[in-house]
Amino acid sequence: MRLYLVRRLTGSLVTLIGVAVLVFLLLRVLPGDEITARFGIESGSLTPAQRESLERYYGLDQPLVVQFFTWLGSVLTGNFGISVTSGSSVARLIGRALPVTIELAVLSTLIGAVLGVSVGVMAASNPNGFRDGAGQTFGLLGLGIPNFVIASAIIAFLAQRFGYFPAAASYVDFWEDPLINLQQQLYPALTLGVALAAATMRTTRSAFIEAASQDFVRTARGKGLSARRVKWRHVLGNSLTPIVTIVGIQFGYLLGGTIIVEEIFALPGMGRLVLTGISQREYAVVQSSVLVIAALFVVVNLLVDLAYARIDPRVRLT
Amino acid sequence: MSAPVLEVRDLTTVLNLAQGPVEVVRGVSLDVGAGETVGLVGESGCGKTMAMLSVMGLHPQPPAEIVAGEVIVGGRDIRKLSEEERRMVRGAQVAMVYQDPMTSLNPLMRIGDQIGEVLVAHGRSADEARNRTVEILGQVGIPQPRRAAESYPHEYSGGMRQRAMIAMALALHPQVLIADEPTTALDVTIQQQIITLVTDLQQAMGMAVIWVTHDLGVVARVAERILVMYGGHIVERGPTDQVFRDPEHPYTAGLLESIPRVRGAERHPLRQIPGAPPDPTHQPTGCPFHPRCPNAVEKCVSEMPPLTERGGADHAEHWAACWVPPEEWVA
Structure with missing residues (x-):
């Protein structure tokens, strides 16, 4: 019974990690990024310098792996981010x-x-x-x-x-x-x-x-x-x-x-x-x-x- | 024979199939006296199991249906009883042990609970049921009965499961135990143990046993009387030693010759009955055995011979259903 439980729990954990990776990657693969999302068509008129500083601000200049773990870390501590339209967490x-x-x-x-x-x-x-x-x-x-x-x-x-x-x-x-x-x-x-x-x-x-x-x-x-x-x-x-x-x-x-x-x-x-x-x-x-x-x-x-x-x-x- | 504890009169069971009703048990009658051992033999497909299930009221409905006959237990025809009264007879007065112990136990219930359930269903208190369960598990030779009661069927071997099945059947001291090929699914060494166990318990508890088997060796050892079934009919019945010595039906004779004898004067090449028992949906006319019978005459094709008593002082209670007397047999 203990073995059964351990096996199921391990399976669950692996699934969850898989889902986290998938969700994270899916959103990166979708066309557009957070900056585009926030500024809409105006993001086209951003100067490279502005874009770079925004990317640094949002952490988008970091390698994907670092971004993933930063996100996972904040999710695990209960920080899911802020909704832009409503402003609430x-x-x-x-x-x-x-x-x-x-x-x-x-x-x-x-x-x-x-x-x-x-x-x-x-x-x-x-x-x-x-x-x-x-x-x-x-x-x-x-x-x-x-x-x-x-x-x-x-x-x-x-x-x-x-x-x-x-x-x-x-x-x-x-x-x-x-x-x-x-x-x-x-x-x-x-x-x-x-x-x-x-x-x-x-x-x-x-x-x-x-x-x-x-x-x-x-x-x-x-x-x-x-x-x-x-x-x-x-x-x-x-x-x-x-x-x-x-x-x-x-x-x-x-x-x-x-x-x-x-x-x-x-x-x-x-x-x-x-x-x-x-x-x-x-x-x-x-x-x-x-x-x-x-x-x-x-x-x-x-x-x-x-x-x-x-x-x-x-x-x-x- | 003492007063019968189980009497079956002209029991007929049909299978209601798409092409119409097909008789699988055809006018079977038998008596079982208190404490007596009766052997019911015949090849697979002769209707032995269906006859016994019909006696218990456990024939699979649909498609099976009892269309005629009486099953008298303790003076009452159980077919005329209410479902509740019938339920009280099953498991308490007449109990059954089945062929395959691997599938006959509920895999999800502890063995003790499955035995206790019988006792509770027949009005015993939970405490009584618990004590009796451990006691009967000990009686059927299961080591550490208290622990066994807590075990699940999958933790047990086939032989142990059959012991548990026997414990379940005997928990309420039934007057009749129907043992439907209880050893067929087991190893040879275990078979002997189970046979010995049942005969020992029979002596200790004084119940009657109907041994359903195709193993004539077992019948010779345990049964006082023998019933031979073929094509849904009882074709011969009588005291075991008489039937073995002077079979009055060619089918019985054929079965006896199919027993391998490797030693002594009786040694002979192993013979077999050609062909197979009839498919119930295509029963031959007349005597169901005539297509395989070396002695068949014209009458056998048209008319089923009645079960008649055979003469002779040394043929007491010996009945057979055959038109041709043994003196006229060719083989």
Whole structure:
């Protein structure tokens, strides 16, 4: 188990370093540099001397390696730089957007997992029966209907029934007013959750059917266990690995922000932050956001690996 | 024979396939007396395992379905019981040990929990279950039973896992143990240990055992009576020594001749029955054995012979389903 943990941790660290290098290089490779970004077309009229002094000011005269480690050093000490357009620190911007995204991700994943696993088990309990057909139809619809359609339908319903229109300016933090906050988060979470549930349902269904055909399930029934115990303990227990995998991937993906849903429901999350950052050439914002998102993704993957070991004792040996 | 603890009457199980129902167990009847050992033999694909799974109610549904017959345990036809009552019979009165111990245990659960689960499902308290689990693990010869209970199946060899399976089956002192080729997947040396273990435990606990096997050597050693199955039918049954000495069905005779004998007067070149058991979807008409039978006559092709009692004072309780008496056999 210790070896397993050490291996996963090392893997995570290597991934993170890789992401840092990649993000750093990508931004250097893109046409234009920070000076161009800041001065726009006027940067063409800078004299070589002015440009040189600006480069020295921003540290751009240093070799790439030095620049990388300077940046990495400041990121590690929590200094993500300053957003040029808003003037506030990038750390503060991320600090505001990240909780919105994390809350949305947690809620959507919960809805998706609970709905997906229950419909999946229901469908798999009687393959090709009526419930299976209903479950599969739900799965196809959930996968097939794009997010923005579901979202628009929900918004139309909300506006008509409650006269409610989402607006970014009116977003309320959970700590300020949990009730209003949950109201604002619930509908986007439902929108995302339904789509996630469809994928989880299909994974659950096939994993469950496969596990149900195993010999040990026959043993369990032969012992005189109740049908319920056989189903939830023995069959579902042995279908958990693929389910955890898909739910983990979904959660990690959601932590990167969901541009369409955030946009429609006017949630000031990571998706919007990155999108605005890109359109305004806010390199510091984009660079740091991507790094934070990647770090979270790596952490989620690590948690999924730990879950595998928790589920299956054989994994602890590898 | 003492009063039967398990009676099966005309059990018929079909597989509902796309081309229609296919009979895999065809009117099987058998009695098992208290403490008795019965051998159920036949090649693979003769319906032995499906018959036993049907008795337990563990036949894979779908596609398998019991369409007729009675399974009487403790005076009650379990097919007429509610699902809950049936559940209480399984594992407590009739228990089963399966062919492959490598796949028959849940890989994610500790061995002790898997045994304790049986006890709890049948109304024992958690404390009782824990104590009994350690006790029974010791009884089946697993060293350090307390530690074994905490282990996972993958930490155990095939032989040890089969011991754990036996412990699980016997935890509640069932009256009947169905041992479905429990040694097939094991090394030869381990096979002997498992056979000895089951016969020892049988004597200690007084349960009846149905040995399902294609190994006639095992049957000769352990079984008082033998049932021979072919093409879903019981084609011969009787006391083991009688059936071995004077088989009344050509299939039984063929099986006996396929046993290698390397020593003594009985030494003969190894023979085999040509062909293979019928595919249940293409059952021959009449007697299912006639395409492979050297003694088949015209009637065998058209009509299935009934299981009839064979005469003679020394043929007590010896039944066979064959139109042609042994005196008229060509081989």
